[in-house]
Amino acid sequence: MTTSLDDRRQRHDHAMQQAFAWPAGAPWIRAAIAATSRDQYTPDRIWTLEGDQFVPIDRGRDPERWASLVYASPETSTITQVADSVTTSNLIATAVVADMLDHLDLEPGHRVLELGTGTGWLTALMTRRTGANRVITLEIDPELATGTRERLHHHGVHARVENTDGLAGWPAGAPYDRVVATFEPRGIPWAWGEQTRPGGLIVSPWRRGLVPLIVDDEGISASGRVQQATQFIPARDTLPAARAMPRTWQQIRSRTNTAHQQRVIDRDLTQLQRSEHLLWALSVLLPDVWVLAHTTIRGLVVTLHDGDASWALLNAPPTGGPSVAFEGGPRRLADELEEAWDAWLSVGSPTIYSFGVTVTAGRQWAWQDNPTNGPWDPR
Numbered sequence: 001m002t003t004s005l006d007d008r009r010q011r012h013d014h015a016m017q018q019a020f021a022w023p024a025g026a027p028w029i030r031a032a033i034a035a036t037s038r039d040q041y042t043p044d045r046i047w048t049l050e051g052d053q054f055v056p057i058d059r060g061r062d063p064e065r066w067a068s069l070v071y072a073s074p075e076t077s078t079i080t081q082v083a084d085s086v087t088t089s090n091l092i093a094t095a096v097v098a099d100m101l102d103h104l105d106l107e108p109g110h111r112v113l114e115l116g117t118g119t120g121w122l123t124a125l126m127t128r129r130t131g132a133n134r135v136i137t138l139e140i141d142p143e144l145a146t147g148t149r150e151r152l153h154h155h156g157v158h159a160r161v162e163n164t165d166g167l168a169g170w171p172a173g174a175p176y177d178r179v180v181a182t183f184e185p186r187g188i189p190w191a192w193g194e195q196t197r198p199g200g201l202i203v204s205p206w207r208r209g210l211v212p213l214i215v216d217d218e219g220i221s222a223s224g225r226v227q228q229a230t231q232f233i234p235a236r237d238t239l240p241a242a243r244a245m246p247r248t249w250q251q252i253r254s255r256t257n258t259a260h261q262q263r264v265i266d267r268d269l270t271q272l273q274r275s276e277h278l279l280w281a282l283s284v285l286l287p288d289v290w291v292l293a294h295t296t297i298r299g300l301v302v303t304l305h306d307g308d309a310s311w312a313l314l315n316a317p318p319t320g321g322p323s324v325a326f327e328g329g330p331r332r333l334a335d336e337l338e339e340a341w342d343a344w345l346s347v348g349s350p351t352i353y354s355f356g357v358t359v360t361a362g363r364q365w366a367w368q369d370n371p372t373n374g375p376w377d378p379r
Contacts, residue, residue, distance in 0.1 A: 003064070005039055008071040012038070012094065016074045021095040023102035032101075032128045033094065038078075040155060041121035042070045042091055043147070047079040054082045080119055081144065086248065087233060089118050089144060092182060096210075097122060099228055103203050103212040104178050106130060113173065113195065114138065115166030115204075116182035120148040124157045126180075132158035136173045138166040167235060169195045176200060184232040186287070188213070190361040193222045202359075205232040207283035207366075208276065211357050223371050225356040229276035249290070249305040256311065256328040265325040265334060267341070269293070269316040272302050278344060280352040284366045284376060285340035289333060304333040312337070343379040 013034065016022050022030045044059040046069055059066040070078050074095040081089035092100075100122070106112070106129045114123055117139035127135050137159055139145040145163035152159055162170060166181065167189050174195035181192075184205040192202050193215055202213040202222055210230050213222035247255075271278050273293035282291055293302045302314040310329030317323075325334040344350070355366050358374060367374025 003067070005037075005067060008067055009034070009037055009039075012071045012074065016094060016098070019074060019095065021074055021098055023098055026102050028129060029098050029101045029125075032125050033098065036121070036124045036128055036155075038091065038094060038121060039067065039070050041119045041124060041151065042066075042078060043080055043119060046070070046091075047082050047087075049079070054079070054085065054087075081141075084248075085250075089141070090233060091119055091121060092232075096228070096230055097125070100180060100203055100210065101125060101129075103210070103227055104180055104201060106178060110134060110177040111173070111175075112136070112178045112180065113170055113176045113192075114180050114182070115169070115192070116140075117145060117148050117161055118182055119144075120152050120157070120159075120161075122180070122182060123148070123152060123159050123161075124155060127157050127159045133160070135159040136162065136170055138162050138164050138170055140165050167191070171195060178203070181205065182232065183235045185235045187364055188222075188357075188359045190359060193219070193359060193361075196222070205230065206357050206364075207287070208280050209352055209355070213357065213359060221358055221360045223356060223358040226280070226352050229280065229352050247305070247307055249292070249303045249311055252305050252307075252309060252311045252329065256309065260326050260328045261332070262324060262326050263334075265314055265323045265338070267314075267323060267338070269300050269302055269314055269323055272314075273300065277349065277351045278341065280355065281344040281350070282337065282340050284355075285343060285379065286336060289336065291337070304337060306331060306333065339379065343377075347378045 046057050047054045048057055048069055057066050075093050077093045078091040079087050080091050108131055110130045112126055112130055112135045114137035117123060117137040123135055123137045142163050145161055149161040169191040175197040176195055177200050179192050179196050179202045181204040188204050196202055196215045198215055198217045198219045200215050208231055209226035210228040211224050211226050213224040215222045288306050290305050299318040300316040304312040310331035310333050312327035312333040314325050327334050350368055354368055357366055358371050365375035368376050
């Protein structure tokens with residue numbers, strides 16, 4: 001039995017309502033999403049992860065499965081591009097999009113800079129609120145930029161799409177009332193702050209949280225509290241050195257010739273899969289370390305790497321035996337993780353929502369409870 005797209009849209013809307021995910025103070029968001037449906041901004045080929053393999057799903061060959069992935073749970077993103085076994089673009093989950101729009105606090109006439117166009121869904125939603133020709137959106141991938149420009153034109157959305165690196169912003173259109181990023185930079189570029197008017201907002205992922213930052217009256221800093229625990233696709237750009245895409249865990253593991261260290265690790269590793277608060281703390285204290293936990297037939301597996309030359313693998317076997325840490329490369333990432341974990345525990349395991357972020361031209365840092373309390377580092 002097939003399910004129509006209209007039925008899926010209605011069920012998705014109801015699921016958002018049941019989860020209290022529609023922003024109560026911004027009813028325009030629900031109306032905009034109803035009028036600018038998610039499937040209209042989904043390419044005909046999407047991807048799903050089966051085990052450790054990405055499998056393409058084509059709308060023409062399997063329209064039911066395609067639609068089920070587009071309208072999965074409100075908290076689930078849809079994978080729209082894969083390269084070298086890595087997700088490089090996705091259609092952000094509806095609940096996250098609604099939250100981002102809520103924190104942007106958009107008004108008609110606002111000038112908006114979007115960093116990371118993707119398929120153009122957020123672009124279209126914002127344009128519906130601001131009015132025509134008020135949104136400039138930057139996309140580094142030329143194929144995505146071209147396809148999305150055509151898609152927006154097809155749906156009558158008047159927004160400017162530029163094929164360029166979003167990390168540099170778009171000075172020609174500044175100043176902006178709002179700046180929003182749909183990818184996770186390793187640090188928020190101050191170029192975004194320079195291009196935002198005093199009192200304007202930057203909404204961006206930072207580490208594992210979504211942070212709305214208000215630019216101060218002097219235009220020399222931007223600060224805000226973490227509002228949501230979430231994870232976005234990392235930034236990618238055209239520069240070959242410091243800002244290039246980091247190596248994956250598999251690439252680092254295969255390149256490491258040093259002897260592997262093995263030891264028992266006395267930790268509840270499930271916390272690295274379940275605790276958004278611990279993961280936030282680790283991302284602040286170990287900003288250059290990627291942590292990924294997933295369940296396999298070998299039990300819970302946690303991989304760590306520094307994007308360069310060091311890696312670790314933590315394994316909690318399904319039989320309930322002792323967890324084991326393996327690591328290689330010049331750094332001992334499992335040791336670093338345990339040190340940071342202990343530091344977080346030593347100050348009472350603070351939640352992600354007690355933190356905020358401040359960004360300036362020269363540095364950026366996390367703080368707890370009050371901006372004067374930073375940088376946060378209890379080690």
